[in-house]
Amino acid sequence: MADDLTLDLELGRLTIARDAVAEIVAETALGCYGVVGLSAGTRVGRLLRREGISIDGDARALRIELHVVVEHGLNLAEVAATVRSQVAYEVTRLTGFGVASVEVVIQRVRASA
Amino acid sequence: MRDRVRRLVEGARAAIEANRRRIDDLNVYPVPDGDTGTNLTLTVRAVSEALAGEGADDRAGLAKEVARAALMGARGNSGVILSQIVRGATDALAQSDDLAKAFRSASDAAYRAVKKPVEGTMLTAIRAMAEAAERDPDLASIVAAGDETVARTREMLPVLKEAGVVDAGAAGLVEIVRGIHAVLSGEAIAAPAERVADEVAIEAIHQELSRYRYCTVFVLEGEDLDSDDLERDLEPLGDSLLVVGDRSALKVHVHTDDPGRALSLAVARGVVDGVEIANMHVQAQQREERLLHAVPDVAASTSSVVAVASGDGNRALFESGGARVVDGGRTMNPSTSDLVAAIEAAPAGEVVVLPNNGNVIMSAEQAAEHASKRVRVVPTRSLQAGLTALIAFDGEQDAEANAEAMAEAVASVATGAVTVASRDVELNGVSVDKGKWLGLADGEPVAAGDTFDDVARAVLERLLTEPRGVLTLLTGEDPPALDALLAELAEEHPELELDVHEGGQPHYPLLLAAE
Numbered sequence: 001m002a003d004d005l006t007l008d009l010e011l012g013r014l015t016i017a018r019d020a021v022a023e024i025v026a027e028t029a030l031g032c033y034g035v036v037g038l039s040a041g042t043r044v045g046r047l048l049r050r051e052g053i054s055i056d057g058d059a060r061a062l063r064i065e066l067h068v069v070v071e072h073g074l075n076l077a078e079v080a081a082t083v084r085s086q087v088a089y090e091v092t093r094l095t096g097f098g099v100a101s102v103e104v105v106i107q108r109v110r111a112s113a
Numbered sequence: 114m115r116d117r118v119r120r121l122v123e124g125a126r127a128a129i130e131a132n133r134r135r136i137d138d139l140n141v142y143p144v145p146d147g148d149t150g151t152n153l154t155l156t157v158r159a160v161s162e163a164l165a166g167e168g169a170d171d172r173a174g175l176a177k178e179v180a181r182a183a184l185m186g187a188r189g190n191s192g193v194i195l196s197q198i199v200r201g202a203t204d205a206l207a208q209s210d211d212l213a214k215a216f217r218s219a220s221d222a223a224y225r226a227v228k229k230p231v232e233g234t235m236l237t238a239i240r241a242m243a244e245a246a247e248r249d250p251d252l253a254s255i256v257a258a259g260d261e262t263v264a265r266t267r268e269m270l271p272v273l274k275e276a277g278v279v280d281a282g283a284a285g286l287v288e289i290v291r292g293i294h295a296v297l298s299g300e301a302i303a304a305p306a307e308r309v310a311d312e313v314a315i316e317a318i319h320q321e322l323s324r325y326r327y328c329t330v331f332v333l334e335g336e337d338l339d340s341d342d343l344e345r346d347l348e349p350l351g352d353s354l355l356v357v358g359d360r361s362a363l364k365v366h367v368h369t370d371d372p373g374r375a376l377s378l379a380v381a382r383g384v385v386d387g388v389e390i391a392n393m394h395v396q397a398q399q400r401e402e403r404l405l406h407a408v409p410d411v412a413a414s415t416s417s418v419v420a421v422a423s424g425d426g427n428r429a430l431f432e433s434g435g436a437r438v439v440d441g442g443r444t445m446n447p448s449t450s451d452l453v454a455a456i457e458a459a460p461a462g463e464v465v466v467l468p469n470n471g472n473v474i475m476s477a478e479q480a481a482e483h484a485s486k487r488v489r490v491v492p493t494r495s496l497q498a499g500l501t502a503l504i505a506f507d508g509e510q511d512a513e514a515n516a517e518a519m520a521e522a523v524a525s526v527a528t529g530a531v532t533v534a535s536r537d538v539e540l541n542g543v544s545v546d547k548g549k550w551l552g553l554a555d556g557e558p559v560a561a562g563d564t565f566d567d568v569a570r571a572v573l574e575r576l577l578t579e580p581r582g583v584l585t586l587l588t589g590e591d592p593p594a595l596d597a598l599l600a601e602l603a604e605e606h607p608e609l610e611l612d613v614h615e616g617g618q619p620h621y622p623l624l625l626a627a628e
Contacts, residue, residue: 008507031143031229033194056612058504061434071226075187075196081324082143082190089144100433 007059007097014059016095021062022053028090029066034079037069039107052107061100062091068104072111080104115170118179119161121293126161128292129154129285136288139281142234142272143190146324146393149281152189156196157289159186176207189324191282194235198223198286212250216243233269238262238283242290252294259287325351325368327432328391329375333363335383346378368393373428373438390432414508416515417461420499421447421469421477424590424617427496434503436467443619445470452480456488463487463512465519469499471556489516493523494556496618497585497626501526527581529554529572529625531565531593565593569623570601577606581627584609587616593623 005021007014029035039052052067064087070079088099129136129150136150163182169175180203183196201222205215220243223236230236238259245258266280267273273280294300333343340356340363347354351369369375372390379385418436422428423445428438439447439455456464464486468477471494481488489512493499505522506515534551537544538558545551545561552560552572560571576584584602586595592615599611616624 008509031227031231033190033227036226036228056610060507061504071197073184073197073200074193074226075184078187078189078193082193085146085324086143086190098435 005055005059005062005095005097007095009096014096016059016097018055021055021064021091021095021097024091024094025053025055025064025066025087028087029068029083032079032083032086034070034074035068035083036071036110037108039067039069052105057100059095059097061098063101063103064088064091064099065103065105067107069108069110070106072109076106076109080106114172115164115168115175118175119164121296122157122161122164122179124292124294124296125289126154126157126292128288128295129157132285132288136281136285139278139284141276141278142270142280143231148189148324149191149285152192153195153282153285153289155188156183156186156192159183159188160199162186173207176203179203191235191285194223194282195286195289197226198235198239212252212255213243213246216246216255219243231270233266233273233283234280235282235286237266237269238280238286242287252290252297256287256291256294259283259290263287325353325370326392327370327372328353328366328368328393329372329389330364330366331376331379331388332386333365333379333383334361334386336361338363338383343378343382347375350375350378371425371429372432373425377425414461415510416463416465416508416512417459418465418467418503418506419452419455419459420467420503421445421452421473422496422499423619424496424587426615426617427587428617430500430587430614430616431503434500435506435508436503441470441473445473447473447476449476449479449483452477453483456480456484456486459486461508464489465506465512465515466490467493467499467502467519469493469496487512489513491516491519491523495528495530495624495626496587496616497528497624498523498526500585501626501628525628527555527576527627529576529627530621531569531572531623531625532621534561535620565622566598569593569598572625573598573602576625576627577609581606581609583612583628585612585614585626585628587614587618587624589616589618589620589622589624591622595623 003018004015005018026038029038054065055062057063068083070076083104084102087102091097091099133150133154136153137147140147140149160179160182163178168178180200183199187193187196198219201219202215205211205218220239223239224230241262242255242259245255263279263283266283267278270280338360343363344354344356347367350371351367353366353368355366356363365379367375376385376388419439420431420436421439421441422431423441423443428440431438437455437459439451441447452466456466466477466481466488468474468490474490474492477490481490491502493502502519502523505519530553532551532553534545534547534549537547538551549561549563550565550568551558552568554572554575559575560568562568588595595613602609602611618624
C-alpha cells in the first residue's frame with residue numbers, strides 16, 4: 001500500500017502522508033483525558049506502525065489503530081470511547097479524510113503518584 | 114452521615130439536571146456532539162443512585178463508595194474527568210472536611226490523568242476553584258471563582274472563541290459545586306429537569322448526539338413482545354435506547370456502533386420493518402461546520418452503494434464503507450424486491466450494486482431494471498471483491514464512473530477462500546471427497562487436504578505468486594486459528610500488510626483477497 005493518502009478535490013488532489021495522519025492521531029490521543037502515553041503495538045505488521053499507530057484504508061475510509069497507556073483508576077471503556085471519537089473527529093477535521101474505524105488498544109494501565 | 118452526603122449529592126444532581134440542556138448546547142469541544150450536560154448528569158445520577166441504597170455511614174466508607182460509583186457510572190469524556198475529580202476530592206474528604214485540601218486533591222487528581230492538559234476546560238475550572246479554596250475555604254467564593262473561570266474559558270480555547278461559547282464541561286462542573294453549596298446554605302435549587310428516560314419523544318432524544326456512530330431505528334412486529342426484555346438485551350449495545358409500543362409492535366431507537374447486532378436481536382423476536390440507520394458522526398460534523406464556519410449545505414452524494422453481504426462483521430465492514438447492506442442470509446440469496454427496496458432507500462439518486470456472489474448477479478441486474486433510479490451493477494463474485502470495489506467508490510462521482518473504477522479495482526485483486534467440500538469435486542483430475550478442506554482461488558478449486566492450514570497455505574501461495582501489497586483475511590462464523598499462519602506470512606512476506614477482520618460469513622471459514 002502506498003504511503004500517501006490522496007483525496008480528489010475540485011481543483012486538484014490533496015495528498016497527505018500516512019505518517020502525517022499518524023502524527024495527528026498521536027497528538028490527539030495524547031491530548032485525550034486519561035491517556036498518559038502511547039505504546040508500541042505487538043501485532044503483525046509493526047513495520048508500518050509508528051508508536052503503535054497504524055493507518056490503513058484509503059482517504060475516504062481510514063482505519064486507524066492505536067495503542068495507548070491509560071492512567072490507573074479511570075473507567076477504561078469510557079476513556080477508549082473518548083479516544084475513538086476524538087481521534088476520528090480531529091483526523092476528519094484536519095484532513096477532510098473519512099474515518100471508517102478507530103480501534104483503541106489499551107496496552108497498559110499506569111498508576112502515577 | 115450517609116444521609117448528609119446523600120443530600121449534598123442530591124443538590125449536585127438537581128443542579129446539573131436543571132442545566133443539562135443548556136450545557137449540551139454549549140458542547141463544541143473536544144468533539145461537538147452536544148452531550149456534555151447529559152454525560153455529567155448521568156455520572157452524578159450514578160452516584161446519587163448508589164447512595165439511595167444502604168451502605169457505609171462513616172467518612173472513609175462513604176468516600177470510597179462515592180468515588181467508586183462515580184468511576185463505574187462515568188459517562189463520556191466529561192464524566193471520566195468528573196469521576197477523577199470526585200476521586201481526588203473524596204480521598205481528602207475521607208480524612209476531614211477541609212475544603213482547601215479537598216479541592217486541591219481533586220485538582221491534582223484531575224491533572225494527573227492527562228499527558229497534555231488543555232486549558233479552558235474542566236481542568237482549568239477545578240484548578241481555579243482549588244486556588245480560591247486555598248485563599249478562602251468558603252464555598253460561595255469558590256463558586257464565584259468557578260463562575261469567573263468559566264467566563265474566561267471563552268478566551269482560552271480558540272474553538273470556544275470562534276463558536277462564541279464557554280466550555281461546557283467547566284460550566285457543568287461549577288453547576289455541580291453550586292448545587293452542593295445550595296444544600297449547605299439552604300438556598301433553593303432550581304427545579305430539576307425531567308429525567309431523560311421519561312422523555313419518550315424520539316425527536317427529542319434524537320437531539321442528544323452520542324458517542325456511538327449509528328442512529329438505528331426500526332419497528333418490530335410480533336406476538337407477545339416483551340419490551341423490557343428487548344431493552345435489556347439492547348442496552349449493552351449503545352445508548353439513547355428507547356423501546357416504545359405494545360405487545361404486537363415496538364418502535365426501537367438506539368445509538369450503537371453495531372446496528373447489525375441490534376437488528377439480529379430484534380429479528381430473533383419477530384418481523385423487523387422500517388429500518389433506518391444514520392451515521393451520526395456525519396451529523397455531528399455537519400453541526401460543527403454550521404457552528405464554526407456557517408457553511409450552508411454539505412453537498413449531497415451523487416451516488417451510493419447497495420451491497421449484499423452475510424455475516425455481522427462483513428455487514429459492519431460494508432456499512433462502515435458507506436454501503437447500504439442487504440442481508441444475503443446463509444445462502445447469499447436475497448430477493449429482487451429486497452434489492453429494489455434497498456436501491457430506492459439509498460441516500461442518492463444513482464446507485465451501484467455489489468452482488469458479492471455469482472448467484473446474486475442476475476437478481477441484482479433484475480433489480481437494476483425495476484428500480485426507478487439509475488443503477489449500475491458491478492458483478493462482484495465474492496465478499497472480498499465487493500470490499501475492494503467499495504474502497505474504490507467515490508460518492509461524488511456518478512454510478513457509471515464509479516462502476517468503471519470499481520470494476521477496475523476488482524480486476525486487480527486475486528481472491529481466495531477456504532471451505533469444506535460440500536460434495537465430491539474434481540480437482541486437477543483428482544476427486545476430493547465431501548467433507549475435506551477445499552481451497553479456491555478466483556473461484557476455482559486449487560487445493561484440497563485434511564488440515565485447514567495446509568489448504569490455506571496452498572491458496573496463499575497461489576494468491577501471492579505476484580508481489581502484493583495488502584492481504585485481507587475475513588474469518589467466518591467458525592473462525593479458524595490463524596496465529597501460526599499469520600506468523601509464517603509475516604516472516605515470508607515482510608512487506609505484505611495483513612488486514613484481518615472477523616467477517617462472520619457462513620460456509621467459508623476464511624476468505625482472502627490480495628491487492
